[in-house]
Amino acid sequence: MSAASLRKVQKQSVSDDVETQLRGAILSGAIAEGETLAEAQLAGQLGVSRASVRQAKFQLAQEGLLEFDSRGTARVRTLTEQDVREIVEFREVLDVAAVQLATTRITPQQIAKLESLIDQIQREPDLLQVTMLDIAFHDQILHAAANSRLLAAWQLLRPQLQLWLAGMHRLHNLVVADTQDETARSHQQLLEAIQSGDRDLCEQLARSHANGLRSRLLNDHGNGGSDE
Structure with a gap:
């Protein structure tokens, strides 16, 4: 995934902004199906804490856009x-x-x-x-x-x-x-x-x-x- 597809988030709405950006990147294909979401890398690109990224990943998993494997790694869902x-x-x-x-x-x-x-x-x-x-x-x-x-x-x-x-x-x-x-x-x-x-x-x-x-x-x- 290109770092250019993400930007620094606005501090006043961190969780919503992280969710919005990740959701948009998944839907646009910037984060491809089956690709893993590394918390540390994403937190650095977005300029937020790993906890904010983790919270966004759980929300996107609830929406069916991400899925967690047995090791707890989040991947973009591949629809069968x-x-x-x-x-x-x-x-x-x-x-x-x-x-x-x-x-x-x-x-x-x-x-x-x-x-x-x-x-x-x-x-x-x-x-x-x-x-x-x-x-x-x-x-x-x-x-x-x-x-x-x-x-x-x-x-x-x-x-x-x-x-x-x-x-x-x-x-x-x-x-x-x-x-x-x-x-x-x-x-x-x-x-x-x-x-x-x-x-x-x-x-x-x-x-x-x-x-x-x-x-x-x-x-x-x-x-x-x-x-x-």
Whole structure:
């Protein structure tokens, strides 16, 4: 990992800043899957104590981005085919429930935020940011569903979904425009269905999107891709 990918943290929010930087480095691929996180090295690069790095590692492990081996060494999680299959299946369940509830609960302010996110996706040249905007779009729908337990389940899934999507987008980094167009188009269709109040159409589109993710998964493995 290049030291240039990390910067000195702000003293007033050490733990949050360490978590944010490490999370960003993992999602961007600056810290690769399977790579170990050495506390002493990271503490030196970030200008913080080893305890701050350790605390951040435990938080990222809870999110499913890191895993500890039998010796207590933290590594960036390598998602298996089974991991990804479960992530995609769980996302479908959450998406279908969320969009159906959102048809009667979404506010004008939330609609405006969703429209803004679609616009940002269309203009964003960086694939990692397209991934983050994609997740942010679904965040808004989950908030629009106004169901705290559904939102809590999504928040448990989100970091691992980000990890997989970011990796998948890097595999397809030659098709940035296609990724943007497809993401923006599918989100626009889903927003229009929510606004129409058509619960059946919302379910159809949510399942279609999940099936598209499954197709990408199968294609990646068919073309010799990694377990993403």
